[in-house]
Amino acid sequence: MTLQNDIISLLPDRENYIVGFADMGDLIRDHYPYRYAVVIGKKLDDAIIDDIEEGPTPVYYELYQSANNELDAISANICRLLERNNIPCLQIRATVQQTDIPAGFGKTLRMNFSHKMAATRAGLGWIGKTDLLVSEAFGPRIRLTTVLTHYPFEPCGTPITESRCGTCAICVEACPAGAPNGRLWNDATDRDEFFDAGKCRDACRRLSQERLHREIHLCGICVSVCPLGKS
Ligand code: B12
Numbered sequence: 448m449t450l451q452n453d454i455i456s457l458l459p460d461r462e463n464y465i466v467g468f469a470d471m472g473d474l475i476r477d478h479y480p481y482r483y484a485v486v487i488g489k490k491l492d493d494a495i496i497d498d499i500e501e502g503p504t505p506v507y508y509e510l511y512q513s514a515n516n517e518l519d520a521i522s523a524n525i526c527r528l529l530e531r532n533n534i535p536c537l538q539i540r541a542t543v544q545q546t547d548i549p550a551g552f553g554k555t556l557r558m559n560f561s562h563k564m565a566a567t568r569a570g571l572g573w574i575g576k577t578d579l580l581v582s583e584a585f586g587p588r589i590r591l592t593t594v595l596t597h598y599p600f601e602p603c604g605t606p607i608t609e610s611r612c613g614t615c616a617i618c619v620e621a622c623p624a625g626a627p628n629g630r631l632w633n634d635a636t637d638r639d640e641f642f643d644a645g646k647c648r649d650a651c652r653r654l655s656q657e658r659l660h661r662e663i664h665l666c667g668i669c670v671s672v673c674p675l676g677k678s
Contacts, residue, residue, distance in 0.1 A: 450532065451600055451601065451603075453528060454528065457524045457525055457528065458521065459521075463490040464488065464489055464490070465488040465490075465582060465584045467486045467488075467570060467571040468483070468484070468600035468602055469483065469486060469565050469566075469602060470482065470599075470602055471564075471565065471568055475559075479537065481535075481536075481597060482597065483599060484569070484594070485525055485593065486565040486591060487518060487591065487592050487593070488582055488585070488589035488590070488591050489514050489517060490584075490585045490588060490589055491510060491514060491585075491589060491590065493678050495510050496667065497677070499667040500671070502654035502666055503655055503658055503659055503666060504658070508659055508663075515541040518590055518592035519540045519542070519592060521592065522539070525538075525594045526538045529594070529596055529598065534596055534597065535597055536594050536595060536596040536597075537594065537595045539562065539595065540592060541590050541591060541592045556644040556645065557638075560593070562580070562591035562592065562593050563579075563580040565593045566580045567608070569602065569603065569604055569606075570603070570606055570607055571583065571607075573611050573632065575587060575610065575612050575618060575673065576612055576616065576618055576619050576630070577627045577647075577669035578641070578642040578647075579618075579670065579673070581610075581612065582676070587673050587675070588670060608633060609633040610633065612631060617673065618669040618672055618673055621668050621672040622647075622668065623668060624643070624646040624649065625643075626647040626650070628641055628642075628643075629641075647666070648664055651663075651664035654666050
C-alpha cells in the first residue's frame with residue numbers, strides 16, 4: 448500500500464477530496480494500453496452550487512476553472528510520482544483536451560475515457576438519472592480527474608454496478624433540457640437509453656450564452672438540486 452499511501456498524501460486534504468483505485472479490466476483496452484486507474488474527485492463549494500437555481504452563475508464558472516486547475520495539478524503530481532518510480536502512466540485531465548477529441552464527437556458527445564466509469568469501478572459512487580456520478584461522499588457535487596497506469600493498485604472499494612437513486616426524480620424534473628427520461632442506470636445501460644446528451648449540450652450552451660456570455664457548456668442545475676451532498 449505504500450505507493451497508494453504516497454498518492455493519497457498528494458491530496459491537499461481529505462475533507463474536500465476523494466480518491467479511488469480501480470481495476471478497469473478490459474473496459475478501456477480499445478483506446479488505452481492501461482488497466483488501472485487512480486481517480487480523484489474534488490468537492491465543489493456548497494454555497495456556489497446551492498446558488499445555481501436557474502443556470503450557471505459567474506462564480507460557478509470561476510469555480511469550474513479553479514477546480515479544473517487544481518485537479519489537473521494533482522493528477523500531474525501523481526504522474527510525476529509514478530514516473531519517478533519508473534511506472535508508465537497517463538494523465539486524463541478534468542477538462543477536454545483538443546488533442547484527445549475523437550472523430551465524430553460533435554455527434555456522439557463521447558470521449559474515449561469516462562472519469563465516471565473509473566469512479567464507479569473504484570466504488571466511489573453510481574450514475575444518477577441525469578448521468579452524473581453521484582458519489583457516496585459528496586453526491587454529484589464533484590469534478591474528476593484520473594491517472595491511468597499499469598501499476599496493479601489494490602482496489603480500495605467494491606465496484607458499484609447499479610444506481611441507488613431509487614424513486615427520487617428531483618433532477619429529472621429540474622432539468623431545463625428534458626434530457627433524462629427517469630430510467631435507472633446499471634452498468635449494462637448505455638447513456639442514450641436514459642439520457643439525451645444532445646439536449647443537455649444544447650441547453651448548457653444556451654444558458655451559458657444567456658447568463659455568462661460565453662461559448663461554453665455549463666449548467667449545473669442537476670448538480671445543485673440533488674439531495675445527496677446538499678448540506
Ligand atoms: C462530453 C461531456 C459532456 C457532454 C455530454 C454529457 C454526457 N452525459 O455524456 C455535455 C456537453 C452535454 C456535458 C455536460 C455537462 N457536464 Co460534462 N463531460 C463530458 C466529458 C468530457 C465526457 C463524457 C462522455 O464521454 N460521455 C459519454 C458517456 C457514454 O459516458 P459517461 O457520460 O461517462 O457515462 C456513462 C459511463 O460512465 C458508464 N459507466 C459508468 N460506470 C460503468 C461501469 C461499467 C462496467 C460500464 C460498462 C459502463 C459504466 O455509465 C454512463 C452511462 O452509460 C466528461 C469528462 C470525461 N472525460 O469523463 C465531462 C463530465 C461528465 N461533465 C461533467 C459535468 C459537471 C457537466 C455539467 C454539469 C456541466 C457543468 N459543469 O455545468 C453538464 C451536465 C452533464 C450531465 N448531466 O451529464 C463532469 C461530471 C461530474 C459528475 N459529478 O458526474 C465530468 C466528469 C467532467 C469532470 N472532469 O468532472 N458534458
